[in-house]
Amino acid sequence: MANSANGSGSTQMTEQEMMTHLGNALDKMAHEVRICLFAGPDPDAVFSQAARQALKAFRQISSKIRLEEYAPDHQLSTEWQITAFPTMVFQPDRFAIRWNGAPVGEEGRSLVEMLFLLGFDNSNLSDQSRKMMADLDGPRNLKVFVSPTCPYCPQQSINAVKAAVERPDRVSLEIIDIQANPRLAEEYEAHSVPQTFADDVLIGKGAQSEELFIQSMIKYEEQRVFIPDIDAAEIETDLVIVGGGPAGLTAGIYAKRAGLETALVEKGMLGGQVATTPLVENYPGFTSVGGKSLVDIMVNHALEYVTIFQGEEVVAIKPGNAPDDPIEVTTSRRKFSTKAVLLATGANHRHLGVPGENRLSGRGVSYCATCDGPLFKGKKVLMVGGGNSAVTEALYLHHMGVEVTLVHRRNNLRAQDHLSKNLFETGIPVLWNTEIKEIRGEARVTSVVLTNTRSKEITEIPADGVFISIGYEPSVALARQIGVELTEEGYIRRDDRHRTNIPGIYSGGDVEGGYKQIVTAAGQGSEAAMAIFEDLINPYWKEAAAV
Ligand code: NAP
8 A cells, every 4th residue: 555654755644544544433433333243263264364353453443343252152143043154243232234254355345334324323325215215115134245356345235234224123134255155155146246135036236326226125126227206296397208118218318408308207117118028129229139128228318317207197288378378287296387298108008809808907818928928937828919019929928938829810910021930930830810709717817719710710729828919009098188189090190390289289109100119219209309499499389370
């Protein structure tokens, strides 16, 4: 370490000075921190020795560190079920935090930060994280696998310590050094660090931001997008985008970059249909990418600019009396006053409308292969439809080990050649000229009644599931509510600048009909945002009124 004692004239602190500073800071902590070290007595137990030395160094610099050492056969070791040595137990009267290994190398940073969190009895979580932690509904036992040579590990260990300090009633934590505990690391297949488990469910590979960590822990699933919660009951803005699919997300990026204050409201899942598409192979820049991964990239990009209000539904849109009046957008949580609204509401899954379909929905009938496919591994299912979606999803199910048969009402597919070829090559059976007449089963789907459209023959075949992928109906309920004109096919009618018949109300994406590709939706979203920007600077309704 560079120091001033070597005659270099450097102003950097010596190690001794740093320890003194650290000791002074630790002395200012509100509480003493009790550390119980369970260490192997054997002098060759290198990790025990390292842990002992590190902790003793801290005890020497601060009176606020209380160190107690116990031998592996001590009664407390049995009582606390300590099975790995060394184990450090921190502030046992208040928290459930233990650390199997030695706080050396990069992990020294974790120890310092942890001591302050414990000594001030304050998790230091952000307001958003605190809010999420308040809603934690059950206990979580966290395991964070780390290594002293990993520079990313302290961030993840500290996320977990913060959670344990914030909710000692719910969260217990074990930090596990994979070098000191190779067998446990093997058991959890923690071959890279940091790796985090909640109740033995993998919730994070790599270091996460604090909010993503908390969200992953709560949801028992690694999260990649965090959307901050906003309380405001009334918000004034330039543009409200309704819908968080590719069109809405792209419009948000363009509008905000043009200088418009923009809010995006999405009642369900961000990404729209893309989020449930198993694999996307025609979005430029990605030869092959999972739909959800692409959505995560898009959402994180949009979040750089736009405020997203997820999980809230737009229930009413009230245009002003005059075109220049603000438009009032009411959601399930608040009101927006805005100059323009972009309807990027997309489309919903079309239903077959046959007996049994609604009753058995979620009990064998599914509209989402990516969501429900894994439940049908090794089982027999039908995939209904002949378009790109049905074929992509049939291939996905097949590769997942589901016994899938495609059912199509005609004798040739609507899907692109490339996909059709793939389907035939995999040998997925196809029932041509066949329609589903009824889906049968009591608690779950057990069989399906089919009609051959040519011979009119009716057959009943056993099936564990029916996946329906027969296209989409545009989501135009809001458009209808405010009197936006629709086309004969039921899509929003708009001009080449995405203006609807109501000044200030625009559309973009699948709700406008057309090719319904991710790339076209994104294109429509960007066009609409630019048109809105130009119209707000130079309102076309004023020009029209002046003529
Ligand atoms: P789609 O292209 O409209 O195809 C719907 C399929 O379902 C058609 O084969 C249709 O049969 C059939 N169908 C419709 N109503 C039916 C009914 N009542 N009973 C039985 N079958 C019925 O829908 P999609 O496949 O969901 O795709 C929607 C849009 O997204 C399309 O524009 C598509 O190109 C796009 N997309 C693209 C990709 C990609 O590029 N990789 C992937 C997914 C989706 P008919 O053929 O007889 O009309």
